[in-house]
Amino acid sequence: AQSVAQPEDQVNVAEGNPLTVKCTYSVSGNPYLFWYVQYPNRGLQFLLKYITGDNLVKGSYGFEAEFNKSQTSFHLKKPSALVSDSALYFCAVRDRRNGGFKTIFGAGTRLFVKA
């Protein structure tokens, strides 16, 4: 079975400071890992993914994430937060061996960036 944990319901950061949103996962095989962002009353928008290759992946809006296999983590980071980054962030995992291609989402972390 696959699962995703986002240990923080909410992260508060001042504009211009670095931000980290944490994610750990559990799958029986090797994972595909994703981050999505959701703004109020909108659908989920893709930010970045880890499929294979370099453990550090870069995505939209200056976000990046590092795949750490030994710690089964995929934390989302940004060097300098913007007020407009305030949103709900979801980490997601898909087991490579899952023929149904089911993607499972974490509970979400609400990011507040204060001016």
Place this chain on the structure above:
Amino acid sequence: EPEVTQTPSHQVTQMGQEVILRCVPISNHLYFYWYRQILGQKVEFLVSFYNNEISEKSEIFDDQFSVERPDGSNFTLKIRSTKLEDSAMYFCASLYGTGELFFGEGSRLTVL
């Protein structure tokens, strides 16, 4: 840029009524999904669909739910007899291969 479209954006229905939510996935995608989100909280997997059949479903997806791809473009979710607890945002998503899901903007279902 291609996108997933969903209709209606908001539907209000009485408990016990049937509801059909519609989705047009991205045209060359092969895998289709429905997810549910209650009150802006967790995004819950309902069902995945590939090659004109359900490939996987969750425990939420009971006999009251069904999915169909009646033609080459539409992908529908039917709830036969709605309950109060079915009130949620329902998201359709599609996938081409090993990459990311593409989501629609959602259909908000309110059951009274």
